[in-house]
Amino acid sequence: MATKASRSAARLMISPAVVLLLGWMLVPLSLTIYFSFLRYNLITPGANPFAGWDNYYWFLTDPSFKAAMANTLLLVGGVLLITVVGGILFALLLDQPMWGQGIIRIMAIAPFFVMPTVSGLVWKNMFMNPVNGIFGHIAQGLGLQPLDFFSQIPLLSIILIVSWQWLPFATLILLTALQSLDQEQLEASEMDGAGSFSRFLFIMLPHMARAITVVILIQTIFLLSIFAEILVTTNGGPGVSTTNLTYLIYVSSLLQFDVGMGSAGGVIAIILANIVAIFLMRMIGKNLDA
């Protein structure tokens, strides 16, 4: 890509892809913004008059909006905490030389390949169900009252399910980072008198910092839009205790048939996601340069 000719040829050749991607993004985005300013409800077909900021006003002042925001943050934060800490521990474990390493690593990654709806249903019916679930059976076997996960700790249950799905991703990325650590550095620190905890704290953890940043950034983007797990397990309930922003938008536009309100929610979600992204980039993005 050195000469002027090759640069313009390169631009010409990538332009179809860029135009396609741009269209793919811009058309739905502008439609969403357009709808968000209309009084557009599928129950009352006919005229869709311009509504100004009404949709935004009603969406933001809806009491369930505040709850949804808190739930979204708790969900993202909780899953990040569990997957990053758990991922580091699993990566340390899988990095140890052991018999059947290859198979164990593939098995550890397996949950990532299970579809969100399927894992949601499996967890709901086979693990967390107080009557049929394994946890219920264990509790009964110990003579305890089985826990009804989805009515007693609904949000935590969702966090656990989502964490189970994302833990392998974090483990995989962090394991790769750990394996790229120069063995001589570890040996040097051993000679320097660092015990295993100091080695982890001063050598391994700083080495993994960049990978941890990547895990946090990528997961945040996906975790903000968690939907399937909530739909198949709690339907956002009980009440609004597991309704996150994505689910609230679904409720307004597809259960209350209010396309205008849903679109307004969508635009708000886009803005919030961008704020989070900028915030994260500022806070930990400097790790990516070094």
Place this chain on the structure above:
Amino acid sequence: MGHIQLKGVEKCFGDVMVIPPLDLEIEDGEFVVFVGPSGCGKSTLLRLIAGLEDVTEGTVEIDGHDATELPPAKRGLAMVFQSYALYPHMSVRRNIAFPMKMARIPQEEQERRISEAARVLNLTDYLDRRPGQLSGGQRQRVAIGRAIVREPAAFLFDEPLSNLDAALRVGMRLEISELHKRLATTMIYVTHDQVEAMTMADKIVVLQAGVIEQVGSPLELYRAPQNLFVAGFIGSPKMNFVDGTEAAKHNAHTIGIRPEHIDVSAESGEWTGIVGVSEHLGSDTYFRVSVDGFAEPLTVRAGGEVDLHYGDTIHLTPNLDQLHRFDAAATRLA
């Protein structure tokens, strides 16, 4: 203090014996070089002394105490690695401070030792940089600095110069020798480069396939190599070996003669040969000379200004005092 003694040390990786039982004594304050071709077990031997590998059999004694079971940190040794193994996320200062931090040495003492090491190694201006911002030679010095501040009983160097370019290597060689003279601490240095071994060592240990072939001062090894391997390994360019009838004349199976111990003459000499390829180094010229009846061409040193060309016929006379004789088992004959 840095007296290290290996008694019957043996190392196996699985079924493969890398180092057969071996005894070695390293005196306090000595500069010992382990030298040998790659895969001869010299690095493994160093790692056994460091404690980074477990010995399969035998004992490692440091200053008279059995250190075989001690973890590396407790042995009081410091190691400089081939890749330097600096901690990339720490500044030079924190890299050098790391072993002291682990040993919980008071802050003022740490500062004192860091500035002392930085002064000795010319690192004062670089203390706040990261290793990634330093050149190869500077990184090398940081690695040495990190070793010095621990005030170890002995320094272990694992091929520390092999990642540097040729000019820098000569400079660092001198710096390390300087350092040894100044600190008078035991140093064990592993290299595959016999020039490094010859120039730096008080004592050279030549290894092949985990076996010590010979131990001695550089000049002892140069003057009286105990076998063909040492004779061929020490000295540059390498010694010429001649088998067959010519060797039989000297009552030996093989005779060895170094390039610098052959006299060249245009008129007469013991051997007659044709000049082949030559290497002009300015101060010296090395010729490859095909001698009638010898299987291999000889390497011969002549002065820098000798007027000899490809295809010329010349006469060679070996310096008989400097002739090395070996028997069929490749061992030196007195």
